[in-house]
Amino acid sequence: MTLKNDLYLRALRGETLERPPVWMMRQAGRYLPEFMALRKKYGFFTRCQTPELAAEITMQPLKRFPLDAAILFSDILVVPQAMGIDFKMKESVGPWLEIPIRTEKQIEEIRLPEVEISLDYVFRAIEITMEKLEKRVPLIGFAGSPWTIFCYCVEGKGSKTFDIAKSFCFGNPNLAKRLLQKITDTTINYLKAKVKSGVSAVQLFDSWGGLLSPEDYHEFSWPYIDQILEQLSPLTHTVVFGKGCWFALEKMAESKATALGIDWTINPELARTLTKNRKVLQGNFDPARLHSPPKVITKMVDEMIRRFGKDKYIVNLGHGILPNTPLKNATTFIEAVVNWRI
Numbered sequence: 001m002t003l004k005n006d007l008y009l010r011a012l013r014g015e016t017l018e019r020p021p022v023w024m025m026r027q028a029g030r031y032l033p034e035f036m037a038l039r040k041k042y043g044f045f046t047r048c049q050t051p052e053l054a055a056e057i058t059m060q061p062l063k064r065f066p067l068d069a070a071i072l073f074s075d076i077l078v079v080p081q082a083m084g085i086d087f088k089m090k091e092s093v094g095p096w097l098e099i100p101i102r103t104e105k106q107i108e109e110i111r112l113p114e115v116e117i118s119l120d121y122v123f124r125a126i127e128i129t130m131e132k133l134e135k136r137v138p139l140i141g142f143a144g145s146p147w148t149i150f151c152y153c154v155e156g157k158g159s160k161t162f163d164i165a166k167s168f169c170f171g172n173p174n175l176a177k178r179l180l181q182k183i184t185d186t187t188i189n190y191l192k193a194k195v196k197s198g199v200s201a202v203q204l205f206d207s208w209g210g211l212l213s214p215e216d217y218h219e220f221s222w223p224y225i226d227q228i229l230e231q232l233s234p235l236t237h238t239v240v241f242g243k244g245c246w247f248a249l250e251k252m253a254e255s256k257a258t259a260l261g262i263d264w265t266i267n268p269e270l271a272r273t274l275t276k277n278r279k280v281l282q283g284n285f286d287p288a289r290l291h292s293p294p295k296v297i298t299k300m301v302d303e304m305i306r307r308f309g310k311d312k313y314i315v316n317l318g319h320g321i322l323p324n325t326p327l328k329n330a331t332t333f334i335e336a337v338v339n340w341r342i
Helices: 007-012 033-041 044-049 051-064 078-082 104-109 120-133 146-155 163-171 173-197 214-220 222-232 246-252 268-275 287-291 294-308 327-338
Strands: 088-090 094-096 139-144 201-206 237-242 259-261 280-285 313-317
Touching: 007 201, 007 237, 007 313, 033 044, 033 051, 044 051, 044 078, 044 088, 051 120, 078 146, 078 173, 104 173, 120 139, 120 173, 139 146, 139 173, 146 163, 146 173, 146 201, 146 222, 163 173, 163 214, 173 201, 173 214, 173 222, 201 222, 214 222, 214 246, 222 237, 222 246, 237 246, 237 280, 246 268, 268 280, 268 294, 280 287, 280 294, 287 294, 287 327, 294 313, 294 327
Parallel strands: 139 201, 201 237, 237 259, 259 280, 280 313
Antiparallel strands: 088 094
């Protein structure tokens, strides 16, 4: 498939470019008034599970901004839902599981689904989105890391610390690893099906990996991410984003990941040093910095690109864009990259 704009894929291939590509995590989200209009009409998982709505939401930011990639609107919790773990989205609470997974019997009963059937709505959304994109830019698919999904399954809801999930993990490591493996196997099948449906790259979000010590991360998170990379890397470009996981960059750089996403808690020079310039890096503009004056944003973007270097680099935020981000500032961020030159 020949794309009109393949800058994102060329960056992933490590090619020499005039400028780096740009997209934003959660670019299809709550800072857009058109997204909020749909949110008033449809529940969260209704939007995820209705292919036409998911495709429409995926396209919303591309109608506003000159982005170099689209990312499919979905949620990391569709994977445990497919496994029979009945997550809801509770008002003012967020993800909610009425009966968290905390016993051996529950873990034994979790099924490995036929993802082509249980998550068919995701693959249909990809097909519709591909038609709407008309080969304009690449489409990115994503999944949560097994550790991050595990945290929600055991905690039963969102948390700043996931103490219950961590305690279960440390008190019952063998049980925890059985659940992690089931999540991993399902995620591999899910992402393979996404690639088959047409996405050009996949990104893993390890949103809660930074809650673990380096030693625990390398026991309970990274080995499962690595399994996914081993299976997916021969098929497509793979990106790993671990929030707060800068301590694992050296290990990550030895993996089959195409690119590594980083947050704003590490500077570009250290990130390049730790990865020995082996990997394409993605990030790491603080989303809260999009509340700075536009002139400051433009200056900071220029400095960020110069510090990372324009090649083997994808401009992005260091986490998802915040709901209260002014549209003009999001535009400034993106246009500062699009108009950037040495």
